[in-house]
Amino acid sequence: MDGPRWLDEREDRAWRGYRRMRRLLDLELARELMQDAGLSEPDYDVLSDLSETPDQRLRLSELADRMLWSRSRLSHHISRMQQRGLVTREECATDGRGSIVALTPAGRRAVESAAPGHVAAVRRHLIDLLTPTELAALGTLSRRVVDHLTDRTEAAG
Amino acid sequence: MDGPRWLDEREDRAWRGYRRMRRLLDLELARELMQDAGLSEPDYDVLSDLSETPDQRLRLSELADRMLWSRSRLSHHISRMQQRGLVTREECATDGRGSIVALTPAGRRAVESAAPGHVAAVRRHLIDLLTPTELAALGTLSRRVVDHLTDRTEAAG
DNA sequence: GCAGTTTGGTTGACATGTCATCAAGCTAGG
DNA sequence: CCTAGCTTGATGACATGTCAACCAAACTGC
Incomplete structure (x- = not known):
C-alpha cells in the first residue's frame, strides 16, 4: 500500500462542489415542494413513480426497487401516505403475500398539481443553469x- | 402562464441520472465508511471539518454554517458524538452564550484512520470514473x- | 444602567429512516 | 403431498433529523 492519493485541487473542487450543491438543491427543492404542494420529496417521488405506471399501481417490492428504498x-411511508x-x-391476486400500492384520485390530483411547479423549480435551480455541454456531461457521467455501482452491488450481493 | 416546460429527453436523463447517482453513491460510501471506520457520513463530516481547522475547534454556529446544518x-449530533x-x-471565553466543539485525541485518531479509506472510496466510485473534462464540468457547474442558490437565500432571508 | 430585542444554543415532541424479527405464502426436492 | 428454505411485507425498537419553544447572555437605545 502506498500512501493514500489525496484529492488534488481540481478533484477537491468537484467533490466539495458536488456535495454542497446536493445539499442546497435538496433543501430548496424540498422547501418549495412543501410550501407549494404540501408534499415532501419522498412523497412526491412515490406519487410520481406510481403515476408513470400504466395502471397507477405497483407491487411494494417493485416500487421499492425502482426507488432504491x-x-x-x-x-412505513406508504402507511403514512395511506x-x-x-x-x-x-391485495395481490397472484401472490397471497403481496401488497399492491395504488394511487387514489386524491393522490393523482396531488401529483398533477405539484408537478408543474416542481419541474419549474428543478429547471430554475439546476437544469436551466447548465450549458448544453454540462447537461450532457452530467447525463453521461452519472x-x-x-x-459502476450497480454492477458492483449485483456482483457482490 | 404557458403550460409547463417539461424536461426533454436530455434534461430528463441528466436529472434522473443525477438523482440515482446521488442515492447509490451515498449508500455505498456510507456503507463502506461504517464498515471500515465505524463512522456515519455525518460523523465523518463533523470530524473532518473540525480537523481542518487550525485549533481543531470551532464555535457551534460556525460549524453549523459551514456544514449547512x-x-x-x-x-443533537454533537451530544451523541460527545x-x-x-x-x-x-465554554467560549469571549461570548458567554457560546459553545465550542473541540476534537478529542480519540476523535482525531478516528478521522485520521478513516480518511485514507474514505478518500479511496470517493475516488473508486466517483472521481476516478470521470474524464478530466467531466471533472472540470462538475466543478464548474456545481x-x-x-x-445561484446561495445568493437567492441571502437575498430572500 | 436598564427595558426590550436579538443571538447562540439547548431541549422535547414529533416525523422519518434503519435494523432485526416475524408471519404468511410461495417453491423445490424428496 | 409435504416439508425446508426463501421471499414478501409488516412491525417494534431504536437512531437520526426537524420544528418550535425556551433560556440565558449580550447588544441597543434611551
Whole structure:
C-alpha cells in the first residue's frame, strides 16, 4: 500500500462542489415542494413513480426497487401516505403475500398539481443553469457512476 | 402562464441520472465508511471539518454554517458524538452564550484512520470514473448552482 | 444602567429512516 | 403431498433529523 492519493485541487473542487450543491438543491427543492404542494420529496417521488405506471399501481417490492428504498422504509411511508388518502393498499391476486400500492384520485390530483411547479423549480435551480455541454456531461457521467455501482452491488450481493 | 416546460429527453436523463447517482453513491460510501471506520457520513463530516481547522475547534454556529446544518441538528449530533468521546464541548471565553466543539485525541485518531479509506472510496466510485473534462464540468457547474442558490437565500432571508 | 430585542444554543415532541424479527405464502426436492 | 428454505411485507425498537419553544447572555437605545 502506498500512501493514500489525496484529492488534488481540481478533484477537491468537484467533490466539495458536488456535495454542497446536493445539499442546497435538496433543501430548496424540498422547501418549495412543501410550501407549494404540501408534499415532501419522498412523497412526491412515490406519487410520481406510481403515476408513470400504466395502471397507477405497483407491487411494494417493485416500487421499492425502482426507488432504491428498503422495503421497510417504503412500507412505513406508504402507511403514512395511506393515512392521508394519497394511496391505498390492495391485495395481490397472484401472490397471497403481496401488497399492491395504488394511487387514489386524491393522490393523482396531488401529483398533477405539484408537478408543474416542481419541474419549474428543478429547471430554475439546476437544469436551466447548465450549458448544453454540462447537461450532457452530467447525463453521461452519472450514468457511468450508476452503472459502476450497480454492477458492483449485483456482483457482490 | 404557458403550460409547463417539461424536461426533454436530455434534461430528463441528466436529472434522473443525477438523482440515482446521488442515492447509490451515498449508500455505498456510507456503507463502506461504517464498515471500515465505524463512522456515519455525518460523523465523518463533523470530524473532518473540525480537523481542518487550525485549533481543531470551532464555535457551534460556525460549524453549523459551514456544514449547512441547523443549529439544533448539530447540537443533537454533537451530544451523541460527545457520548462516544469523539468531541468535547468547551465554554467560549469571549461570548458567554457560546459553545465550542473541540476534537478529542480519540476523535482525531478516528478521522485520521478513516480518511485514507474514505478518500479511496470517493475516488473508486466517483472521481476516478470521470474524464478530466467531466471533472472540470462538475466543478464548474456545481459552483454555479451553489452560487445561484446561495445568493437567492441571502437575498430572500 | 436598564427595558426590550436579538443571538447562540439547548431541549422535547414529533416525523422519518434503519435494523432485526416475524408471519404468511410461495417453491423445490424428496 | 409435504416439508425446508426463501421471499414478501409488516412491525417494534431504536437512531437520526426537524420544528418550535425556551433560556440565558449580550447588544441597543434611551
